[in-house]
Amino acid sequence: MSSFRMILALAWVCAGVTHAQAHGEKHHAATQVVKEQKDWGIAGDARQARRTVVVRMGDDMRFQPGQLTVRRGDTLRLQVHNDGKVMHEVVIGTPAENAKHAELMVKYPNMEHDEPYMAHVPPGQMREIVWTFNRPGTFEFACLIAGHYQAGMKGLITVEP
Structure with missing residues (x-):
């Protein structure tokens, strides 16, 4: 019986350690930025940002x-300040992608999303987006909260070659 309790206790300790490691890895993964190439660029490294632009909404x-x-x-480095009294967001993308996303936000206003090109x-309050614009073109930054995009809450980003 003593051996059984010892094995059970060891299993419990090991399970606790595994759980702690898994939780730690999950927490760590949540803070890492996934760098996925988009038509409008890729998540940037804050150490590489040579320019900071303050955007107020x-x-x-x-x-x-x-x-x-x-x-x-x-x-x-975009420092985005919300000077208003309601929630706003900024999403960088192509005009077509943002328009499509804005339609989804009208249908699903509580939709949660977290990408490095969104804040x-x-x-x-203020949030930051660090983004590398590695493709030339005309892109958009917009608030896609239901009704905001439709009210004209968008701006243009021109990436020169």
Whole structure:
């Protein structure tokens, strides 16, 4: 019986250690940015950001500034401030991708998403996006919360070759 209790205790300890490691790995994975190439670029490394742009948004459904110009290969740190009283977000993408995503947000307003090119910004707070614009073109940053995009809450990003 003593051996059985010892094995049971050892199994319990091992299970606890495994659980702690799995939890630790999950927590660690949640803080890592997945770098997936998109048409509008790829998640950037904050150490490579040579330029910081402050973008302000408010309940007037506008971004300030409403247009950005970057050079191909630039890694930009966007500091996005919500000066309004309601939740806003910023999502970088192609106009077509953002329009499609905005339609989904109308159908599923509580849809949760977390990508390195998106930031939910509660009222009075600031979030950052670090993004490398490695493809030339005209892209968009927008608030896709239901009704905000439709009210014109979007801006343009021009990536020059």
